[in-house]
Amino acid sequence: MYANDADAPLRAPITVPALRQMKQRGERIAALTAYDASFARAMDHAGIDAVLVGDSLGMVVQGGANTVSVTLEDMVYHSRCVAKGLRSALLIADMPFQTYAGPERALDAATALLAEGLASMVKLEGAGIVLDAIGYLSEREIPVCAHLGLTPQSVLKLGGFRVQGRDADAAKALLAQARAVEAAGAQLLVLECVPSTLAADITGAVGIPTIGIGAGPDCDGQILVCHDALGINSGHRRPRFVKDFLKGRDSVEAAFRAYVDEVKSGAFPAPEHGYA
Numbered sequence: 424m425y426a427n428d429a430d431a432p433l434r435a436p437i438t439v440p441a442l443r444q445m446k447q448r449g450e451r452i453a454a455l456t457a458y459d460a461s462f463a464r465a466m467d468h469a470g471i472d473a474v475l476v477g478d479s480l481g482m483v484v485q486g487g488a489n490t491v492s493v494t495l496e497d498m499v500y501h502s503r504c505v506a507k508g509l510r511s512a513l514l515i516a517d518m519p520f521q522t523y524a525g526p527e528r529a530l531d532a533a534t535a536l537l538a539e540g541l542a543s544m545v546k547l548e549g550a551g552i553v554l555d556a557i558g559y560l561s562e563r564e565i566p567v568c569a570h571l572g573l574t575p576q577s578v579l580k581l582g583g584f585r586v587q588g589r590d591a592d593a594a595k596a597l598l599a600q601a602r603a604v605e606a607a608g609a610q611l612l613v614l615e616c617v618p619s620t621l622a623a624d625i626t627g628a629v630g631i632p633t634i635g636i637g638a639g640p641d642c643d644g645q646i647l648v649c650h651d652a653l654g655i656n657s658g659h660r661r662p663r664f665v666k667d668f669l670k671g672r673d674s675v676e677a678a679f680r681a682y683v684d685e686v687k688s689g690a691f692p693a694p695e696h697g698y699a
């Protein structure tokens with residue numbers, strides 16, 4: 424239809440404040456992970472709001488058993504690749520294992536992800552001691568996304584990828600962590616593998632948007648790993664929150680459009696994709 428992309432009408436670029444306004448309006452946020460320019464471009468065309476360069480690349484791209492081996496160099500490289508494919512979607516990059524062990528180290532790593540990786544926001548896992556890094560970055564004008572619940576960089580201590588916040592004490596602690604990351608300056612919050620009712624409570628308790636993965640239908644937005652959304656099995660057991668959007672469709676972009684539509688309408692995730 425257009426001679427080249429440069430002639431196509433531009434969707435307004437999605438900013439961090441725009442995501443907060445979506446929460447306030449009750450418009451759901453649709454996000455996916457990407458690791459290269461071509462998939463990022465297809466997602467952007469499909470109307471995705473945010474793209475995360477996840478350290479899940481250690482598993483789905485590099486074939487590792489977890490995300491612990493991913494380096495800052497890996498993340499900068501893939502973030503820069505993804506940035507080249509985006510016109511409108513907000514680009515978030517994961518901070519790798521131990522690159523935010525201490526505020527100054529976090530500032531160096533986050534600066535590399537923004538300046539060389541061309542990301543617009545960085546994501547780090549946990550609260551507690553990590554609150555210092557969240558505060559240090561956000562005070563220095565670096566947009567921060569927090570990540571609570573199942574934090575895959577903790578897998579060696581946890582002993583596996585398991586649902587978090589299931590008993591009353593753990594649920595209370597997770598709600599307190601959510602309030603604490605917001606108070607420290609986080610502007611977005613990923614909730615991974617937590618009971619749907621707890622994710623709903625947290626979403627109501629914080630002003631920042633929540634993005635769920637295995638966190639039920641009542642988050643402000645949803646995210647999936649790109650490969651999972653396309654039915655590509657990376658050799659691990661398929662978690663229950665995964666849905667194959669390519670099934671019954673004839674292109675990757677159609678699958679991404681269906682994902683965006685189902686997140687916006689609330690059709691995805693269905694109750695069976697969540698945990699009790």
Ligand SMILES: Nc1nc(=O)c2c([nH]1)NC[C@@H]1CN(c3ccc(C(=O)N[C@@H](CCC(=O)O)C(=O)O)cc3)CN21
Nearest residue numbers: 479482483575584585586648651657660661662663664
């Ligand atoms: N392809 C892929 N998709 C992901 O969502 C993902 C990654 N890789 N790599 C990093 C982490 C690891 N993730 C995982 C991996 C396994 C489960 C899982 O098997 N969950 C069990 C829950 C068991 C319980 O009840 O505690 C499940 O049955 O869904 C969950 C999240 C999420 N992230």
Ligand SMILES: CC(C)C(=O)C(=O)O
Nearest residue numbers: 456477478479517613
């Ligand atoms: C699954 C999302 C939230 C993530 O952190 C990743 O892909 O690394």
Ligand SMILES: [Mg+2]
Nearest residue numbers: 477478479517
């Ligand atoms: Mg990650």
